[in-house]
Amino acid sequence: MxxxxxxxxxxxxxxxxxxxxxxxxxxxxxxxxxxxxxxxxxxxxxxxxxxxxxxxxxxTKNNKGRRxxxxxxxxxxxxxxxxxxxxxxxxxxxxxxxxxxxxxxxxxxxxxxxxxxxxxxxxxxxxxxxxxxxxxxxxxxxxxxxxxxxxxxxxxxxxxxxxxxxxxxxxxxxxxxxxxxxxxxxRCRVQRPNPGRRNAITPGHLTKGGKAPTVTVTDVDGDSDSEYRRNSGEMISMKDFLQANKISLAMMQKELYETAQRGHSHKREGGLQGGVGPMAILNRKLGQEDHFDSGV
CATH class of the missing domain: 1.10.287.70 (Helix Hairpins)
Structure with a gap:
């Protein structure tokens, strides 16, 4: 040698x-x-x-030579x-x-x-x-x-x-x-038991002092007592909450959409990415069907 x-x-x-x-x-x-x-x-x-x-x-082909x-x-x-x-x-x-x-x-x-x-x-x-x-x-x-x-x-x-x-x-x-x-x-995702749907959105300053009272929310269209309830600290109606958080909800919707798009992209790519060298060649040339999803 x-x-x-x-x-x-x-x-x-x-x-x-x-x-x-x-x-x-x-x-x-x-x-x-x-x-x-x-x-x-x-x-x-x-x-x-x-x-x-x-x-x-x-x-079969037509007169122009195309199928x-x-x-x-x-x-x-x-x-x-x-x-x-x-x-x-x-x-x-x-x-x-x-x-x-x-x-x-x-x-x-x-x-x-x-x-x-x-x-x-x-x-x-x-x-x-x-x-x-x-x-x-x-x-x-x-x-x-x-x-x-x-x-x-x-x-x-x-x-x-x-x-x-x-x-x-x-x-x-x-x-x-x-x-x-x-x-x-x-397996890590644990489904917590749902205690029941709540019909009220409690302001944040009430949750610090103690247990917030459960109060039935008013109708979305009925805003006659929304100002009174908001001033008294009892509750805030769904309509007022949505109006006060239009920008936050729009940003949340945009983030959810982008997250869903990234999720679809990762699913197509197969999770672990390989964009350089031989992995890029294989990703471009081969179809990487994940048969493990169907239990194979």
Missing amino acids: TTPRTIGGKVVLIFYGFFGCAGAILFFNLFLERIITFLAYILRAIHIRDMKRKGLISE PSQTSDDDQLDAWKPSVYWVMLILLLGASIVALCASAVYQPVEEWTYFEAIYFCFVTFATIGFGDYVVSQRESYANVDLYRFANFIFIVIGCCCIYSLFNVTSIVIKQVLNWMLRKLNC
């Missing part, structure tokens, strides 16, 4: 590793975007074929995105195939067991790199150049597949965490 021994070599490694790791992350992100785009194209073609088979999309319902069909297809679970399954199968093929090569050449070869593939492809199993450490190999080239290809493809699989799996983990948070939030 080649490692730097001098101070100059270690300094060079720091700078080279900094830009090299940044370039590797860029390469992995580009691979992630390309493979997700490719899988989305394939799954979209399968989805369109399935919809045509079920008769949901018309295949009668082309606008609605195009809008429906543009809004459709492949499920993150299908993409995760395909990436899992791809990474497994690469690992199995690489293990079939490593087992006879390195004289490992097949499980040791599988273990080496996972540790290497996931960039964990314990170093307990390392290839190309023997003194001589048959066809060493071909073996090292195949090793390079296996590691690059395996790392790309595992990196993409990890990022897609993080979406599923995010959905599980959001589902757990929603369940915990529902």
Whole structure:
């Protein structure tokens, strides 16, 4: 195993590793975007074929070469995105195939067991790199150049597949965490028993001194004794309360509307947000249906 021994070599490694790791992350992100785009194209073609088979999309065209319902069909297809679970399954199968093929090569050449070869593939492809199993450490190999080239290809493809699989799996983990948070939030909400509807709004200065008397409120339109009641400190009618708090009620209504809009936005995004890097790529390319809401 080649490692730097001098101070100059270690300094060079720091700078080279900094830009090299940044370039590797860029390469992995580009691979992630390309493979997700490719899988989305394939799954979209399968989805369109399935919809045509079920008769949901018309295949007949008019004289202008356009389908009668082309606008609605195009809008429906543009809004459709492949499920993150299908993409995760395909990436899992791809990474497994690469690992199995690489293990079939490593087992006879390195004289490992097949499980040791599988273990080496996972540790290497996931960039964990314990170093307990390392290839190309023997003194001589048959066809060493071909073996090292195949090793390079296996590691690059395996790392790309595992990196993409990890990022897609993080979406599923995010959905599980959001589902757990929603369940915990529902459990923390305690419904207090309703003692009964009160028909009076008591002024604040009466609640400090003691228990406020319960007085029946007058009709909203009947304001003949509202001034008397307000001056006597007994109660304030609903009509006077609303007139005195028009600005506060308008602000409250605006805040409630904005809160509802933010709630809908968080529900669409899935709770935990990911707008930078691979999470942004996955959020843009994949449909993240939260099936945990339906008990799956």
